Amino acid sequence: MSLKQFFFGLFFLVSLASIAQKSSKEVLFTINEKPYYTDEFARVYKKNLDLVKDESQKDLTQYLELFVGYKLKVNKAYKLGLQNNLPYQNELKSYRTQLAKNYFNDTKITQALIEEGYNRLQKEIKASHILILVDENALPADTLKAYKKIEDISKKALAGEDFGALAAQYSEDPSAKENKGDLGYFTAFRMVYPFESAAYNTPKGKVSKIIRTRFGYHIIKVDDIRPNRGEVTVAHIMILNPKPEDADQDKAKNTINDIYKKIQQGEKFEDLAKQFSEDKSSSSKGGVLNKFASGQLSSEEFENVAFSLSAPNEISKPFQTQFGWHIVKLIEKSPLKTLDEMKNELETKIGKDDRSKKITASLNEKLRKKYAYKKDAKQFAILSKLVTNDFYDSKWTLPANAKDYTAPLLTINDKKIDGKAFLDFVDKQQKSGLAVKPLSKLTDALYDKFLDEQLTNYYDDNLENEFPEFANVMEEYRDGLLLFDLMEKEIWDRSKTDTIGLQKFYNDHKMEHMWKKRVTATIISSTKMDVIKSALAMLKKKAEPQAIKDKLNVNNVVNVMTNSGVFEEGSDALPKGIKYEVGISDIFKEGEYYFVTKVDKVLPEEVKTLEECKGKVVNDYQQYLEQRWVDDLKQEFTVKINKDVFDRVKKQLNP
Structure with missing residues (x-):
């Protein structure tokens, strides 16, 4: 934990769970005529009440003294211009981005996706598929042509024709000729989301309905369903399969059998792996492989042998895969974690998966209902004519006079977004793969994406106005960053470098040590x-x-x-x-x-000598400097406390 993190932990005790209390708002005190209100004082006092260890800080008069001192330091930081420091601005921006994520997430949908993903992880699906390729932004005619192809194949499969033979004959998956569409075993988060959903919603032995993914149209046959085997860590010794031109085709088999005999005679597996294994990526580590689950390796046979071992250090007999001859030693088996243990991991996976589109779509729908927005049709017509077919080849360039399109295209509440912003958006979207045709539909699709982006930006910009608890946390963090930088500059660094002042302070207080x-x-x-x-x-x-x-x-x-x-x-x-x-x-x-x-x-x-108690002396010296400094700040700034208002606050907080 860094000093800065520790400082914030002690000073702010910030929690998103703290919800601002609705109460009357009066000016409690001013610093150079800048007002500070009772609601902030009461909120911070209540939040910290049960967490402070010093009983004196629970006394409201003493707490007000501390609170005023805190605000004086913040004012001093602004006066020194610390808010203009680039590291401060970057750290504040980074913190706000992290904090804001909580307000962009649809909790219900996210939780449902987490539970769905976890439930699917309980099982492994063995499936085969047939794919007819079609781009997700293909023209309607091309899309229809691909659909008719998969529809004809689907009818044959449902009529009972051999699925593997159909895959080898018709599938446009390049590997289908060899594997007859067999994908082996997989579980949740291994396939694109629509494909995964179709596989998990199809009974064993049945063929799915036609589904569309970004690759094209699919039909899926579920060959087997079994419980999730978890993950396994193993070590292996591998001797590569002989090449067709090798004279001795049994050399690899004989070598692996000799190694197996050595293991049975008591020689160490790790030493033999280092000496003989031809898997150079693992041999130096005694043959140990990274932890894996079903479907993560290219060899189902290797996985099956690895998972068949039950006790740590159990060693398999030699066996052959398409890569070579192996002996496998079990290091550890890791069963599937609980939902609570996997929650954060699953949420991260959802954020990187097609599932996240559900969350984004939910937010877009909510914001379209939340805010009043209007498109200027005339301006949009003018801008649409500037987008050409070059967009499809990522060769479109901004018009030379793009900056002149300052007329509003979109209005959200009272915010106006000009045409130049839309043109900039179009320019960036060339890398997104959007290929809707013709151009009229393309510009409509671009505008819809632009609208959702601008609504999201507007929502983000107004989080402080819409969510008091967000504003409170940001205010505390903003001031806290400044205060940390100020304390480091004015107190902490000085207490470490002011050797004369520290020696004098020690001489004055040495009988306390x-x-x-x-x-x-x-x-x-x-x-x-x-x-x-x-x-x-x-x-x-x-x-x-x-x-x-x-x-x-x-x-x-x-x-x-x-x-x-x-x-x-x-x-x-x-x-x-x-x-x-x-x-x-x-x-x-x-x-x-x-x-x-x-x-x-x-x-x-x-x-004690100064060296023997230096840590404690430095800490006491820092507190001494800080108190003197606060006294100096009271002379530098004009503080006015409204005593009548404070008396009312005391009665409310300590009835």
Whole structure:
């Protein structure tokens, strides 16, 4: 945790769960005529009330003093222009972006998608498919042609013709000729969302309805459904399959069998992997592969062998895949996590998946209902004529006079967006793959996307106005960033570098930093009386602590512990029965332990040197500087507190 994070954690205790309380709003105090209101004071006081440890801070008069001091520092930061620093502006912008995400998310839809995804993850689907390619922005004639193709194939499949043969004959998936459309096992988030949904909604042994994805039209046959096997971590040794031209076609098989015999004779799997495995990406790591789930590797046979192993360190017999001969060793099996454990992971996956379109569509629909907006049809007609067929080839360029299109195209409430903004949007959209034809439909589609983007921007710009809790958190964070930078500049750095001031502060307060009585001693402990007796005998013969441990700790059993150093009275490391006198003690018992001590020196109570208590002195010096600084700020700024208003606030907060 960084110092800045720690500072904010202590100072603000910010939580999105804190909802602004609706209450009367009066001016509580002013700083150079700038008003600060009762509602903010009451809200911050209530939020922090149960979290502050210093009881004095719960006293409203004392809390007002702290609150005024805080606002004075913020005013000083603005006066120094710290708000103009680029790092401050970037950090504030980054924080706002993260905080705003909560207001762009449809909670109900997101939760439903999380639960749907998790429920689907419980099962693995083995499926085959037939694909007829068609671009998602294809012309209607091309789309219809592709649909008729898949429709004819679907009728054949539903009539009982062999699905694999149909895939090999008709599918436009390049791999279909070899695999007959077989996709193996997969689970949620492995396929594009519409394909996944169709697979999970089709019973085992049945063929799906025709579905459309961004690749084209599909039909799917579900061959098997089984419980999710989770993830597995294994190590393997691989000998590559022989090439057709190799003279000895059995060399790989014989080599893997020899390696297997070595393993059975007790040789280490990891050492053999490093020496013989021809998978160079894993051999140096003892053959260990990254954790994987069903459908993540290119070999279903390898996956099946890996998942068939049940106990850690269990080793398979040699087997062959399309890549080579393998021996697999189980490292660990990881079952599917619980919904709570996976919630954040699933939400991240949803954000990167086609599922997120549901959330975006929900927001767009909500904003279109929320705000009044109007398109200037005349201006749109003028702008539409500027978009040419070059757009489809990403060769369209902004008109040379694009900046002159300042007439409003779109009005959202009282905000006007000009034609230049739309033209800039069109320019950027050339990389989006939008290929709607003809041009008239393209410009309509571009405008719809432009409208949704502008509504979203308007919503984002007005979050502080629409959500008081968002405004409150941003205000606190904004001031907190400034205050951190100010404190670092005015207090923390100074307390570390002002050696003369620190020395003077220490001299004035050194009697507050005292050592209690101390001893330089060796403490020996054991749970066994015979061992502690032996330790005592060795100690009397002037044996060193390490020699005592070496003698008495045998066969990997720790019979005795020693601890040497300077110990202060009251230290937890000191047995309570220790005597503060030079010499070797008798054996004494405390709890389950026997002790013997050797005191070499007794040190009297004395003042700590600055180096010995520097951390505490620096902290006290910082508080001293801060208090003096606040007093100086009260002279620099004019503070006026409305006592009558404060009295009413006190009655409301402490009735």
